[in-house]
Amino acid sequence: MTAVDMKKTQSPTVDRGTYFLFTLAVVALGWIIAAVNTGISYVALGTDAIPIITGVIGCFVFVIVLRFLHHAWWLAALSVLPAVFVLVGSVQYAPEAALDGRGVRETVRITADSAAANGGSNHRFTLEGRLGELKETLNYNGDHPDWEVGDRIEVVRDPKGVVPLEAASDIDSGGRLGMLVMGAVGWTCITLLAGRRGFVRRRAGRRPVFEDID
Numbered sequence: 001m002t003a004v005d006m007k008k009t010q011s012p013t014v015d016r017g018t019y020f021l022f023t024l025a026v027v028a029l030g031w032i033i034a035a036v037n038t039g040i041s042y043v044a045l046g047t048d049a050i051p052i053i054t055g056v057i058g059c060f061v062f063v064i065v066l067r068f069l070h071h072a073w074w075l076a077a078l079s080v081l082p083a084v085f086v087l088v089g090s091v092q093y094a095p096e097a098a099l100d101g102r103g104v105r106e107t108v109r110i111t112a113d114s115a116a117a118n119g120g121s122n123h124r125f126t127l128e129g130r131l132g133e134l135k136e137t138l139n140y141n142g143d144h145p146d147w148e149v150g151d152r153i154e155v156v157r158d159p160k161g162v163v164p165l166e167a168a169s170d171i172d173s174g175g176r177l178g179m180l181v182m183g184a185v186g187w188t189c190i191t192l193l194a195g196r197r198g199f200v201r202r203r204a205g206r207r208p209v210f211e212d213i214d
Helices: 003-010 016-043 049-070 074-078 080-102 173-203
Strands: 104-113 122-129 138-141 152-157
Touching: 016 049, 016 080, 016 173, 049 074, 049 080, 049 173, 074 080, 074 173, 080 152, 080 173
Parallel strands: none
Antiparallel strands: 104 122, 104 152, 122 138
């Protein structure tokens, strides 16, 4: 028997229906990861580190499962782009939705900038409202803030003190939700393509390139 005949004989038998169900399961996994991390962000309001960590873990799990589905690496690597949308959307949607729902809007004047003295890039703007100085500061980490001392801006603060105060112009919960959905839809499209190509690859007995290297 020739080497070609041996490869044909050893090619695995893959059931189309089972593979399709597995593909749908991976699609569902992507949406579950996005939904669960958004829920974690709601539970951990005011602590972004927790949903960031769980989101990164969830996205990594999805990449690994997608690689197994596709039986190759390039689509798994491509899924990192929508993963960024899922991560950012799921982490930022909850606090911004909370501010949209229960936040108190107020026009304030910026009276001081903590970075003015040391020339750093971590700006903590002191704010003065109609009842005097606010306990919270408006924080900006970067070299070129949109505001400076003397500016009057509208801010939204959480009456419960859980979510940090933000400038009203920076709050876009609808945009964050759209980003989250866009990422999940991107995962769905990539997963369906990965399922189709993975089924073909397995029926042909093809292995991922990196696994062919001894």
